[in-house]
Amino acid sequence: MKHTPGERPTDPTRRALLTATAGVGAALMAGCARGAAPGAPAPTPTAAGSASPTAGAGGITPGAMTLFQDPAYNFSALLALGASGAGAAEVGEVLTAVNTVNAAGLSPQTYVETFRKLGDRLLRPPPGAPADDQTKRFRALRAAQYYGQALFFVLGSDAPGSEEQLYRSGRKAWDAFCDLCEPAPVKAQVPYGTTPLPVWFFRPDTSGARRPTVILTNGSDGQNVDMWTYGVPAALERGWNALVYDGPGQGRLLFVDRIVFTPTWEKVVTPLVDWLTARSDVDPDRIALTGLSMAGDLAPRAAAFESRIAALVAMPGCVDPWLGFPPEIRRILTPDKQQTNDIWNNEVVPELPPAAAATMKKRFEPFSIPAMLEARQGRLFTDFYTPATRIQALKITDVVPLIKAPTLVLDYEGEQFYPGQPREMYNALTSPKDYVRLTAQEGAQLHCSPMAPQLHCEVVFDWLQQTLQGS
Numbered sequence: 372m373k374h375t376p377g378e379r380p381t382d383p384t385r386r387a388l389l390t391a392t393a394g395v396g397a398a399l400m401a402g403c404a405r406g407a408a409p410g411a412p413a414p415t416p417t418a419a420g421s422a423s424p425t426a427g428a429g430g431i432t433p434g435a436m437t438l439f440q441d442p443a444y445n446f447s448a449l450l451a452l453g454a455s456g457a458g459a460a461e462v463g464e465v466l467t468a469v470n471t472v473n474a475a476g477l478s479p480q481t482y483v484e485t486f487r488k489l490g491d492r493l494l495r496p497p498p499g500a501p502a503d504d505q506t507k508r509f510r511a512l513r514a515a516q517y518y519g520q521a522l523f524f525v526l527g528s529d530a531p532g533s534e535e536q537l538y539r540s541g542r543k544a545w546d547a548f549c550d551l552c553e554p555a556p557v558k559a560q561v562p563y564g565t566t567p568l569p570v571w572f573f574r575p576d577t578s579g580a581r582r583p584t585v586i587l588t589n590g591s592d593g594q595n596v597d598m599w600t601y602g603v604p605a606a607l608e609r610g611w612n613a614l615v616y617d618g619p620g621q622g623r624l625l626f627v628d629r630i631v632f633t634p635t636w637e638k639v640v641t642p643l644v645d646w647l648t649a650r651s652d653v654d655p656d657r658i659a660l661t662g663l664s665m666a667g668d669l670a671p672r673a674a675a676f677e678s679r680i681a682a683l684v685a686m687p688g689c690v691d692p693w694l695g696f697p698p699e700i701r702r703i704l705t706p707d708k709q710q711t712n713d714i715w716n717n718e719v720v721p722e723l724p725p726a727a728a729a730t731m732k733k734r735f736e737p738f739s740i741p742a743m744l745e746a747r748q749g750r751l752f753t754d755f756y757t758p759a760t761r762i763q764a765l766k767i768t769d770v771v772p773l774i775k776a777p778t779l780v781l782d783y784e785g786e787q788f789y790p791g792q793p794r795e796m797y798n799a800l801t802s803p804k805d806y807v808r809l810t811a812q813e814g815a816q817l818h819c820s821p822m823a824p825q826l827h828c829e830v831v832f833d834w835l836q837q838t839l840q841g842s
Contacts, residue, residue, distance in 0.1 A: 431785040431816055438469045439477055444524075446787075449821040451520055454600040456825045458509050459516045464489060468517075479527035479729065482520070487537065490517040494544060508551035512596060514544040519594040526736070527729030532747045538626040545595045561616070561646045563639060566628050570616040570643065571595070574652060575607045583657035583839055584612040584647055586640065588673075589621055590664025591632070591737050601663050601686075601819070605828035609836065612653060616643060618669075620737040629740045634764040640673035640680070648679065657681055657839045660776075661831065664788070664819055667781075668692055668765055671796065675773040682838045684831050686819060688780040688796030689789045691766040693759075696734075704763070708756040715755035723751070738762055771796055777803040779834045781827075784808065784816040805834060 430437075432445060438452070439445040448469055454460040468485050475481040493514040496502055502510070518541030525534050549556050554577050560567035575582070585606050587598040598615040606613035617623050618639045620632030633639065640660065648655040659682040662670025668689040674680045693701065703719060705711045723731070732746035738761040742752035752758075778800055782793035797806040807830055809815035815823035 431811065436822065438466075439473065441477060444472075444477060444482060446817065446821060447520060447523060449817070450597075450819075451516055453820075453822045453824050454516055454596070457600045457604055459512050459596050459600045461513055464513065464517075479524040480529050482524050483528045483530075483537075484521075486517040486520040487540075490514040490521065490540060490544065493517070494547075504551050508548055511544045511547040511551070512599065515541050515548060515594065515596040518544060519596055522594070523592060523733070524729075526732045526746045527726065531732075531749050534743075534747050535626050538622075541594055541596070542623065556615075559646065561642050563619075563642055566624060566630055568616050568618060568639065568643070569623055570614055570646070572647075572650075573603050573607060573613045573615070575610055575612075579652050581652060581654045582610060582612050583659065583835075584614060584653045585659045585661060585835065586614045586616070586643055586647075588616075588618070588640075588660065588662040588666040588670045590662075590666045591620060592733070593621075593664060595622060597663065600824050602661060602828060602831070605832045609832055611832075611835075614643065614647065625737055625743075629743070631738050631740060631758075632761065632765070634672070634761070636669040636673040637676035640670075641677050644677060644679050655679065659684070659835050659839065661686060665689060665692055665765075667789070667793075667796075668767055671774060671778070672765075672767045672770055674776050674778075675767075675770045678775065680776050682835055683774065683776045683778045684781070684835070685778065685793070685796060686781045686827070686831070687783060687786060687789060688793035690768050690771060690792050690796050690799070692789075693763045693766065694792070695788045696762075703755060704759045711756040711759070712754055716753055720751055735759075768795075768799070771799040772801050774800060774802050777805075777838050779805045779807065779831065779838075781830070782806065782808040783818055783820060784810045785818075787818045807834075 432442075432449070436449065437445060438448045448465060451460045452462065452465045455462045455465070468489055471485050472481045475485075491514075493510040497506060497510065518537060522534065522537045522541060525531060525537055549558070549571055552573070554574060556574070557570075557572040559570050559572065561570050562568075585602060587602045589595070589598055595615055595617070603613045603615065618632075618636070619625075619630045624630045644658060647653045647658060658679060660670050660674055660680045661684040662668070663686045667685040667687045668691075670683060671685050671688070674683040689695075703711060703714050705714070720728075728751050732742065732751060735752060735755075735758040736743035736746055738758035739752060739754065741754060742758055745752050780793050780797040780800070786793070793808075794806070797804060809820050809823070809827065809830070813823060813826060815826050820827045
């Protein structure tokens with residue numbers, strides 16, 4: 372990793388889902404967690420019609436790191452494989468699933484079927500003696516991971532209407548895991564508008580000791596199990612509390628309650644902080660906030676307006692998620708809604724191959740409930756303008772200088788979603804700051820270091836410990 376020491380200047384100073392299509396020069400790309408966008412090098416189209424940094428020998432995922440030739444699926448499987456270190460997957464299970472999919476022929480259908488069946492199997496009793504609680508616990512956690520793998524690609528499968536049920540299966544597995552933790556996390560509903568935020572508050576023990584606490588913020592298409600991999604055990608092992616939650620556009624609020632992302636994420640984080648500070652086992656002066664994937668935009672926005680955040684980590688730094696889409700897509704959006712939608716429906720949609728259409732369905736559903744419901748019926752949305760403007764509204768370029776909390780900005784070699792944006796955020800910060808770039812030499816390349824979440828957590832929590840030790 373490469374580290375830039377923090378300085379305080381005197382002046383203010385986001386799996387590969389890029390899909391090239393014929394006609395209109397449209398290239399489609401996704402925005403976080405389960406997909407990959409082009410990195411600094413020009414992306415290379417594949418036979419499946421997607422594009423990403425070159426895989427295979429000499430590329431960003433050389434040799435054994437290439438599980439699938441299609442980089443979208445490869446990135447997704449690498450996330451599962453990397454989660455094994457936290458007990459949120461099993462190496463043999465993931466690799467067997469990869470072999471099964473490749474033997475059947477890689478497609479959304481084979482991927483979804485394989486991982487859904489794996490999740491189902493893990494929720495049944497294992498062979499041999501009756502399972503004890505520890506066995507049930509971690510089988511449920513792995514099931515949550517595999518349901519999440521299937522969920523990401525289900526809109527491109529033969530059964531897009533099963534999306535909500537697939538989400539519910541993963542959520543049921545996650546809750547089963549949590550109920551068997553010792554101690555079990557406190558479950559609560561934190562007030563937020565007319566729909567409360569579900570939270571899971573993990574503690575090292577039930578002593579009631581006042582402890583530093585980290586709020587773990589997910590990206591646009593991650594599931595709760597990802598927050599386990601990227602923070603909960605690391606926090607508990609260091610004597611920290613950890614809060615996992617669903618915000619608008621995420622988890623239950625998206626798939627069940629049908630609430631999309633909001634650009635004013637401070638209105639999400641502030642009630643979480645209110646809930647935490649009311650607890651006697653939380654040190655109100657040592658509350659940290661992390662943001663994974665697209666939440667590298669959401670968490671900084673919240674920290675700019677919520678003064679009780681004592682430390683912030685952007686993983687990676689993201690200042691404008693709309694720039695994660697290629698110019699050909701961004702040019703569809705004009706100031707006029709009717710003109711924009713005419714371009715989309717008359718010039719772009721007729722030329723989209725199925726893989727590209729599935730990509731756009733997935734990318735836009737967290738920003739448009741009509742788009743999500745149409746996708747579940749196997750149709751592509753007709754209103755491009757509304758979700759596009761919602762993504763555009765996430766831009767925080769002017770907000771970053773307002774952040775006062777010490778901030779760690781992570782970057783990744785081969786960053787696919789937001790190349791260049793972590794450095795841009797770092798440069799714009801006026802608070803005490805640090806910049807760390809995780810590299811291929813460490814096996815920590817690509818967006819969110821999918822193959823090295825343990826190293827990722829070491830970097831983050833070492834920094835948090837040092838930053839807040841004197842608070």
